[in-house]
Amino acid sequence: MADRLTQLQDAVNQLADHFCNSIGVLQQCAPSSPFPGFDKQGGKSPAAPPTEDYAPIFAKLIARTAKDIDTLIDSLPSEESSLELQLASLKKLEIENQEAAKKLEEVVAKGENLLHQIQEALNDIAHCQLQCQALESSSPPADP
Template identity: 50%
Template sequence: QAETLCNSIGILFQTASPASFPGFDKSGKTPSRNENQEDHKRMFATLIAQNAKDIDTLIESLPSEDSSAEVQTASMQVLEEEGEAAAARLRLGIDRGEGLLEEINRAMSDIATTQLAINRITSAAQGDLIKI
């Protein structure tokens, strides 16, 4: 959107004729067509230089010719080994988590069984008290 705005302003500068505003223009003259063209030339020269710098930066960021298939293969192998090591650590973590979950389930089952036994004992004791 900023580029479109800049282009629109550029078109306005290119096609609009200079106008003077009474009481506003201190010099009393409007820039000539030649002055506008010189400004455009300077602006375009600056833009071309900036684009050239951007292109150089992009070219420098491209992989060099020294980056052969062997270097890329070695890099991929290192990444694959790191991925396998991470997968092994993940498997160990999952196995440990599943073991802990089984322990928790056994403990919960023991707690539930104990609570039921306590409730039966309490109910039986209350029943004996009522009969007395």
């Protein structure tokens, strides 16, 4: 849950950045308004407005970030997720864990049984090889 809270905090910070940047661009690109008797530019013509329209860009960024925030909020646990529900969930997980442990013990027991059978078979093979070698060495060589 802490991860989701961090993501939510990052998304809110990103939304604040988008708002600040959009206001800064609006201030930078907005045409000046003339006030009679108070002319700061000293007779200069105002700068031409930018050719790019930033409003749709910032609108998309803000809308997308707001949607991300809604999604993150929906993924947070609700207040209905009380201690009793959490304890019930933990009990269920503990039961599942115990069942998995029993299955693991059964598999380990089967594996040990197979290992024992393989060791007996190898032992029998070794005895047979030793007996065969003993018979071959005790028998007289054949005369051609």
